[in-house]
Amino acid sequence: MNVLQIDPRDNVLVALQDLKAGETINFAGNDITLTTDIDAKHKFPINDLTSGDKVTMYGVLVGTVSEDVPAGTLLHTHNLHHAADPFGMDLYKEGEFQWNTAPDVSQFEGRTFQGFHREDGKVGTANYWIVIPMVFCENRNLRMLQDALLKPLGYAKSTKYADFAERMAEAATNGQDLTEITFESDESEAAKRLFPNIDGIKFLSHSMGCGSDRGDSDSLCRLLAGYATHPNVAGVTVLSLGCQHAQVSILQDEMKKRCPEFNRPLLVFEQQQYPSEEILLEETMRQMFAGLAKANKQTRQEAPITKLAVGMECGGSDGFSGISANPAIGHVTDVLTVLGARAVLSEFPELCGVEADLIKRCKTKTEAARFIQIMEDYNARAEAIGSGFSMNPSPGNIKDGLITDAIKSAGAAKKGGTAPVTDVLDYTEPLRRDGFTLLCTPGNDVESTTAMTGSGCNVILFSTGLGTPTGNPICPVIKVASNRTTAERHPDLIDYNAGTIIEGQETIQETGNRLLEMILEVASGNYTTKAVGLGQDDFIPWRRGVSL
Structure with a gap:
């Protein structure tokens, strides 16, 4: 064919x-x-x-x-x-939607994974300690802690690029031909972790917290609260300057809303209360070692598949994404929905043109009305600055067949399968219902994965046609290629090849079922995604307001 x-x-x-x-x-x-x-x-x-x-x-x-x-x-x-066709509440008909394409889930009924059980009943697929700055002013202290802690604790990544640069520098000093210097991959074993049950310490550097409107700083606090209470997080270090808009008290209030029973280590340090950076960092590290020792006591335990909350993302999309990788991910969405787990579709600019279908799939009038309102408000803000959803496709998208935003969106929306919409959330709102949720995020890959994790996703499926290294600090991101060429060209980036659908070797359902099996392996810690292996810790909060 x-x-x-x-x-x-x-x-x-x-x-x-x-x-x-x-x-x-x-x-x-x-x-x-x-x-x-x-x-x-x-x-x-x-x-x-x-x-x-x-x-x-x-x-x-x-x-x-x-x-x-x-x-x-x-x-x-x-x-x-x-x-794209216009949309409105006239498309929603109470009780009209009937889900006639629910998948066979017998392969996954009663299945479990090995995860970290938290005090609020959620289950983590990983166990990270995070360090979060309340304001960009603390990014230097963040870097100082990162430089000081990762190597002695056994979390430092390979220095192969630094070794190559040193040999290049030596060759340049001696007048040697630089083309004679070859890159040597570091095949040495990873350093032994001091705290083996802690998967890593992640440093969430960002450029926000002050100097913008209060809406953005409050939004940042909500996002950081989502990370602090996330089931993949074992403990938290908070660095605050003291005078910024994004106050620690706001963060703590938001954490309490999300997890009233929170009992994991929470260490807060405000720089303006210390006489020097040295004393601040000394005390921070001392308390972090004690907190890590406590968090290290937790181990993986069996958990039902219903504890999965899987985010659906795409980036570097091509003309095959909407007919292979995305429909396979959509099958996973449908299976998780039937089982009573959680599946999340984001990137609202990439739902342009398929609003009618999603409106009809909403379980109640409330969800339909909220989806319409968020979509209209978002597009209006974009048009107010001379843009709009129709300008979404990137040059790479267009080159590979996604000519209009509606083409791109219709293919991207396939990640949402055919399941009924059980909830509609705005940016930073936490997941609250089982089933299929629409979460408002931008189309920007990293802003979207950052947001889905902040709302509670503990695994993310990321389809790509062209290849992308995108990852997340605390949530494993499984990269799904739409075609074999990309999967084989970028083996360091791609976890899963859905190009078997294009080649006629597998059905969408077969590919989707294999993908869900991989999710269970990732969630149990048995498979390390390529993004995690690379240390691809992408974290970008969405700035919706203005700088002041």
């Missing part, structure tokens, strides 16, 4: 391999002669289109053509413009 019609309502086909002008494609008994080359992942119309005609893909409106486009002609930015 060299082309695919994703939905029977579509009037375009997707090339599954490179096609040349003059080739004849037989589709539904009709011959289509290609008028242009069509690279794999790109689209062409089944029938002749006249300027202004609608283009349908994934069964939804994704654009209109700006000129006449004969059948078999490449659709690209020069002849296809973004368009």
Whole structure:
């Protein structure tokens, strides 16, 4: 098979391999002669289109053509413009939605993983100590602690790049040809951890906390509270300057809302109360060693699969993402929903064009109304600064077949499967219901993964067509490639190849089930994701306000 019609309502086909002008494609008994080359992942119309005609893909409106486009002609930015159907509360009909495509979950009923049980009933898939600054002024102290603690505690990453740089410097000093210096991977064993049950100490550097409106600083406190009370966190060190907007008292109030029973080590240090940086850091390290020793006593114990909260993310997407990796992740969403676990779809700018489907899937009118309100408010803010959801696709997206935001969004939304929407949350709000949740985050990969973790996801599935190193400090991120080429080109980044769907070797359901098996291995600590192995600790809070 060299082309695919994703939905029977579509009037375009997707090339599954490179096609040349003059080739004849037989589709539904009709011959289509290609008028242009069509690279794999790109689209062409089944029938002749006249300027202004609608283009349908994934069964939804994704654009209109700006000129006449004969059948078999490449659709690209020069002849296809973004368009999406309007949406509103009139689309929601009480009790109308019936989930007729719920998956078979017999393979996962009663399954468990080995996790860290917390005082609030949640279960962690990892056990990290975090150090969080309340304001960017504390980032230097954060770095000082990082430099001081990681090596003696056994958490320092490989120094292979530093070793290479030292040998290059020596060669340059001696006038040696630098091309003769080869990179040597460090194959040495990892240092022995002083606290073996603590997976690492993570330092959440950021650029916020003061100098912006109070909305942003309060939002930061809520986000940090989500991390401090996260089931993957064993203990917390808080560094505060003292005079910033983001006060420790706000953080503690937000922590109490999320976890009233919180009993893990919480160490707070305010620099303006100490006579010197030296004394501050000395006391911080002394107390951290005692706290780490206490947290190290906790071990993994059996937990039901229902304790999983899995975030669904995509980045570096391509024209195959929406027909392989994302639908496989969507199957995982549906299985988790049936089992009573939690699945989370974020990136609201990448739901543009599929709002109608999500509105109809909301379990109650309340969720539908809130989803509409958040989407409209978010897009209005974007348009107020001269942007908007339609400007979402990146140059890499466009090059690889995602020509309009609606095309990108319709494919991205496949990560949400077909399950009913049980909840709709705004940024920094904690997960509160089992099933399938929509969480408002930006389309920015790291801002979104940062937010999903802050709301309580303990594993993240991240699909990518082009490859990306994105990770998170405390939540394991499983990278799922949409195609074999990317999986094999970036073995240091990719955990899972969903390209078997494109190749016809597996069904979406089979690939999704294998992926859920990997989630259980990751959640039990039996498989280290590539992002974790690289120390890819990406953390970017979303700045929604203005600088003052």
